[in-house]
Amino acid sequence: MSPAARPDDPAAATSDPDQPSAPRPGRSGMSLGRVLGFPLRLRPSTLIFAALVTLAYGSVLARGPHAGATGYVVAFSFVVLLFVSVLLHELGHALTAKRCGIGVRGITLELLGGYTEMTRAAPTPGVDLLVSVAGPAVSLGLGVGASLTALALPDGGLVNELVLQLAVSNLIVAAFNSLPGLPLDGGRILAAVVWAVTGDRGRGVIIAGWTGRIVALATAVGALLLAQLGPTSPFGLAFALLVAMTLWHGAGRAIRAAQAQRQVGSLDLLSLARPLAPVPGAMSLADARQLLADSPDPSAVLAVVDDGDRVVAVVDDAAAAAVPAERLAFVTVAMVARDLAAIPALDAEDDAEQVLAAVRDNPAAQHLVTSGEDVLGVLRVADIARALESIRK
Template identity: 50%
Template sequence: MERSSQPRPGRRPGIQVGRVFGVPLYLNASILLLALLITVLYGQLAGQRLQLSPVGGYLVGAGFVVSLLASVLAHELGHALTARHFDIGVRGITLELLGGYTEMDRDAPTPRVELLVSLAGPAVSAVLGVAAVAATLALPDRTVADQLAFQLAASNIIVALFNILPGLPLDGGRALRALIWTLTRDRHRATEVAGWAGRALAVGTALAVALLYAIDVLSLLALPLTALVALTLWHGAGQSIRISRINRRLPLIDLARLARPALTVPTGTPLAEAQRRGDEAEATASQSVALLVTDSAGRPVAVVDPAAAAAVPPARRPWLAVDAVARSVADLPTMPVATQGERVLETVQAHPGAQYLVTAGEDVVGILHIADLAQLLEPHRKMNT
């Protein structure tokens, strides 16, 4: 599957192990669990079928792990190279427990590009599956090569078929979004519809897992992994719905109105006095203000951290300088007051923090609090205070 960068601010994809066609390749730590499970389970199965020693069976299992990871990588390269063909930057490919994902630096600009990029991965898996089927038919029965070819055929065909199911975060969900986007000309609505379709698929997958286990088609060992697939689908679909709702509200971001006005207090001012001035300003302006600490020349040097100030016992506040609960302006990211919605979100993702300086030229005109931005973008989401 492929993902844009926006849903996962600050996430570390894993350990970089190299580049493929110029695309950074990462391995998530969860891939070790997948490798161990397949090596042991498939190694035992192959050893029994081919009458190999335990060591021989595990070596075959390890060979299958390598072949399977190569297939997943080929699937993701289908997405990545198609995206680059349409001038969409690719940040990297990550292989993890349930397969892999391709991270792009922006979303597809048109429904057609979205459709082509989303279906490129399943198409590669389908081609690999057909090639493996042909190899299986051509190779002698009950040989190591025959077994590996058969398993690769089965796994690639299953991956291709499962990924084209019409629901996010699967590739078929991206294709469904492209079709709805074409019909409605509303990308956000298309994402929500495809996200809810993904949740329906997650529920269907969970029910199918339970049914297959009840009729002894799935073993107890396979149950947790297949159940994890259903949970991952549900979570990914929910994230897609959430991001679509956030993106719909991005045009509402106006830093001139959203940033808290900066009330300056001289360095060395007691915290209690600074808070008193802040309360008076808020009562007059009927909105929250931010306390900006200035030096003797009136230059801004720090911003009071509300959480740090609130943690100071009231009895100490008259004796504690405001500087003790302030952060240097040099440590805070800066945004010009004219910054538009999507650019604001990109800055927050690139520089996670609680406060941001909002400037007009060289002047600090306000302080953006991340809680205020979150409340604007997700007004119905419960925020931690």
């Protein structure tokens, strides 16, 4: 299984029904350098899984034509080729996303396959569909190519055994990943189709999430039935149930993320922006705070204006809070202010999703809210966090 991860979370501009920005999944794991320019990481659990597959599959081969250590060598080679196949699958997603103008943070290989982490959600259903189809298409191509190669090789050889297993595994990955349920690629395809038909991205994600739960239940029931009806190894049964649990968890996360996205979308984040309280830069911080306390809106943010009453800087909350009480009368507002050019800005026309994406990509404590060259106010990340927490509760 190799679902492609995307940011679908409200604060991630969010995907990843598959993920305010929580720790990004692609940031964990051991770095393996770069492949075609994309950072590649490996989860430690992947090594454990590789060892278990090698031992389980090797023991089966050792009882057949590849006796002794040869069976384990073939099994290990198969595992290596399988992870190369998963990497190629994810590169299909990554290269397609890059071609469509979507940034890629990296590719991570993990216990049950891998995922590609992208910087933002697809801008249109067509792009989402194209990126989602790319992975299974690569796996299908590998499976067909390996099948044709196996037919051309003499039967019974080690190479033929490896190529045949590679063909079967890639065809299974392509077919299983195309099932219409999140977090599988087929779920992304279904979500994109529903989005295109209804114009509602969230509805597509929720529908694909629920079908993902159906796929998870079907996987678990199928594995248990096979265990009852025929010889199924304990490892094979455990693996199938682990896949089912992973699908259920991913589908549920997608549903919750889409529901939260809808709630956040109804929140006018820019209404949380605090107005500016203009003061001359030479005014002491003590006098400015007193002036602010006596004003109609004490929650306003102190802003430095020049002789033409144009805002040129905004008081930095952390710098102002660090000034000792006995020094407030001697520290000017300009001394604890930041120039406008040094503060990230948000456009007043941005919607909630765009604001959250901008804050995620540039997690500063405060952002300017602008309209053209005019500064309308300051949006504090702490205010956004409180609003999101209120929605969550």
